[in-house]
Amino acid sequence: MAIPVDEVIAGFSDLIDRIESRWQAGEVNPPAVMIDHPDWASSINAKYVSAYQAIYGLCHHFYGNVVVGGSGEMADPGREDEEREYGPEENAALIPIPQGYGAARLADMIPYSTMYARRTIFVTTDVVSNGFISYSASRDPLHRMSLGSVQELIRLNLQHRRLIHSGQALILPMRLTDWYTSLSQHDTEESVAPLFQDPHALRFMPLNSTASFSAPSAGDVLEVATLLLPYFPQATLEEIVRLKEEETDAFIQFSSYLKRKLSALPEVASVRDIEDIRADINSGVSRLRAEAKKISGLRLIRNAEMGTLGVTIAVLGSGVGDLVSGIAGILGTASLVGLMRSFKEVGDSERQLRDSEFFIPYLLKSS
Known part of the structure; x- marks a missing residue:
């Protein structure tokens, strides 16, 4: 069953504002470690629990994949997908941000992502964990939460509160884990x-962001196309939202x-098919x-x-190894890599990945 996502986001936005006001009032933060159930009695800790519950609902809505392990029954992925409604998010963007990525560099991505996506999900490297340990039916279970990760997510969202x-x-x-254990x-x-x-x-x-990716050798980045897309770098967030x-x-x-064209690329059978897709894009x-030039002239x-x-749209060859672990991409095939090598041999001169601000990779599927 789908959650009322806009309502949950609005509630989360209001909640982190209230948490910030407590921080500003000097209320002591609990240590950034997992803590026990009795410590949840304070008002600020209750707000952390509410923040976790909102993050939980949002992760399950946007990510849509639930893995259940242990002694419980395995979830049916197909049934889970049928129960959720993804239509309103079909034009969302997913952008991973590495650890230590500064707020200013993240802000540089915002004018583009806001203009071209209905909503942007920035994914941190954090793992958020929450669970309960029950030793006796006569006692309340102990509560464990990775408070440090929850607090860091609150801080990051507060830094970009206008977007939120x-x-x-x-x-x-990147990952949210909810668990329960007993004897x-x-x-x-x-x-x-x-x-x-x-x-x-x-x-x-x-x-x-190419600025966050340590590119391998040029021979392992096989460019399909580099798109020079229009945008308005000086526009305010309010102007961009009103425009779109x-x-x-x-x-x-x-x-x-573009997503439809990207979906078609793994099905190509020849270099000519790749050329046709690039021409269409x-x-x-x-x-x-x-259209952008017309908008510019209207003084909106x-x-x-x-x-x-x-x-840049690219296929990453077999030499990238572990470098793909922190990036978002589309699963490719070995045959696509082979065709792309042929395409590169007869195609345009090489363009460096870092000439672009963003890249969309096809990742080799190991099967």
Whole structure:
């Protein structure tokens, strides 16, 4: 059953504001470790529990994959998908952010992601854990929570409160684990960010900042296309939201169009098929630039100077190894890598990955 996601986000936004006011009033934070049930009696700790519950609901809504282990019954992934409604998030973007990624660098991504996505999910490297230990039926179970991770997520969302308040973005953990253990059973439920997406079920636009990726050698990055997309770097968040919600849906629709083309790439049978997909994408970019130029002339944005953002679509070859562990991408195949090597041999001159601000990779599926 789908959660009322906009209501949950609004409630979470209000809750973290109230937690911040407690911090500013000097209320002592509990240590950033797992703590026991009796310590949850204070008001601030009750708010941490509420924050966890909101994060739990949001992770399960957006990630959509639940793994149940231990002595409990295994979940049926197909049935879980049928019970959730994903339509409202079909134009969302998923952007992983590595540990230590500064607020200023994250802010640099916001004008693009806000314009081209209905909502952006920024994924941290955090793992949030919450559970109960029951030793006796006559006593309350002990409560364990990874408070440090919860507090860090609250801080990150507060740093970008305007985005959170407007419903344009969320910062969520890479993994959330909920568990229960007793003398007779142990059950675990996990929700994991879909960093590796099946091309036939591409829910999120997977974007990665090139500034956070240690690129392997040029021979292992096989470029399909580099898109020079229009955006308005000086526009305010309010102007971007008003533009895409009241004036034009061209940027959101381009994201849907691009996802359809990205889904088709793993099915190519020849170099010519790759060339056709790239030509189709470039035609869509040309139409979008014309729309952006028209918007610039209408003065819908106070500072409507149009900028260009580079987004590279690439296939990562077999040499990338563990470097793909922290990026979001689309599952590719060995045959796609082979075709891309042929495409590169007859194609354009090489372009460095770092010439673009973002990249969308196809990741080799090990099967």
